[in-house]
Amino acid sequence: MPELPEVETVRRGLNQLTLNQNITGGDVLLNRTIAYPFSVDEFIHEIKGSAIMTWHRRGKYLLSELSSSAGYLGVHLRMTGQLLWLHRDEPLHKHTRVRIFFGDQQELRFVDQRTFGQMWWVPPKVAVESVMTGLAKLAADPFSPEFTVEYLAAKLQNRRRPIKTALLDQSVVAGLGNIYADEALFKCGVLPETLCTDLQLKQIQQLRQVIIEVLETSIAAGGTTFSNFLNVKGINGNYGGVAWVYNRTGEPCRVCSNVIQRIKLGGRSSHFCPQCQR
Template sequence: MPELPEVETVRRTLEALVLDKKIKSVSVFWPKMVKKPEEVEQFKDGLVGQSIQEIGRRGKFLIIYTEKFALVSHLRMEGKYGLFQSDETVDLHTHVIFHFEDGTELRYKDVRKFGTMHLFEKGQEFTVLPLSQLGPEPFTEEFSISQLSEQLEKTNRSIKTALLDQKLVVGLGNIYVDEALFRSGIHPERKANSLNKKEIKKLHEEIVKTLSEAVEKGGSTIRSYVNSQGQIGMFQLELYVYGRKGEPCKVCASPLEKIVVGGRGTVFCPKCQKVK
């Protein structure tokens, strides 16, 4: 699933492609992608004549802003946006098309059909689900060491599971939680409320640094991720642990191990991330 660095890269590249384009019509080939499905016609009709003014992001969600609406889009596992000419062949897995007056089309492709789109009147998008209960953005002052410490003290879940909770901090998924924990020297099965102040400070620092570096590299292409311009990310070349089970640790050369934590495959170094 695309995490914050991948979604932020999609946001930037998508904004460069579609800003100020005016929507002529909308085609929806998989109604279940629109929440609520019974409102598909309102979804399509409401966007006609609207121009794309801004592409925002909240956690792993994209927000496409027009004059009147905020379209909240979650890419899930395989969702992709791309700009095409109207005479180009439509891929089998294209489920939503925004037809622009200039003859181009923004197409949403999703092999697994897991992606979702919510249409709100602008200003209402943060007052209801799916955005209303999200935690702080990791690049903001709201995500502070004290805030992280306060939240971790409240739970005896494993630190891996706690960091995957989007109510604690947004944007982290399996890739970047594993990476931040390795860089912090914290075992993924440690109880969140067992971390001391020094460990929490280090963890906070590495979460921000890891995500920042990943954004700079355009995200991580592990399976099929590409940005809105069809380019792959490059941060996968910098990964310390994720996807490297059995390979030598880049720090100590010990074989990396894989376990399941909270139902998620988790790779770590048994020497650099000792259980305490």
């Protein structure tokens, strides 16, 4: 699943390529991709004639402001979603779900193999969270001023569950997922099964800092591609080649040369170094 760095990479690409160009139409190939409105014809009708002013990111959600007070266009990539900026003559991928047409024969194409991704049109003067209801449940973004040591400590206190599981909870940290939770825990030397209640304040301070550092490093590398993530130009992310532990089971630790191990926590794989993490 695309995590914060991948979604941020897509946001930056969209802001480079799609702004201030009128939407001339569109085509919905899989109706259930449109979460709101319930009519796909209404979805196309309401965004047609407007232009994208800017793209924002909230956690793993993308949100674009539309011109002429036309509301917002929202996207969540979920497991396998891709937003690709293409010439309309490009052959259709068999997993293409939505096409949004622009001038000069360009289009924004939503490709989604697993079909869990969603798009929304949010009407003007309507609270975005009332339509994209998942936004209301999000915690602070790691790059926001709200993401302080005190904030993270308060979120983790009294939680008798593994820190790795807690970090995947979007009501604790918005945008963090399996890849970067593993990477952050390695960087601060904490085992994934360590209970939140057993963490010392110094460890929480370090965890907050390395979460930000790991995310910044991945964004600079264009995100991670282990399966099907592509940026808006169809290019793979490069962070996977420098990952500390994620997806490196059986390989030597880059720090101590001990073998990287993998366990299951809450149904998710967790990668760690038994020497560097305690």
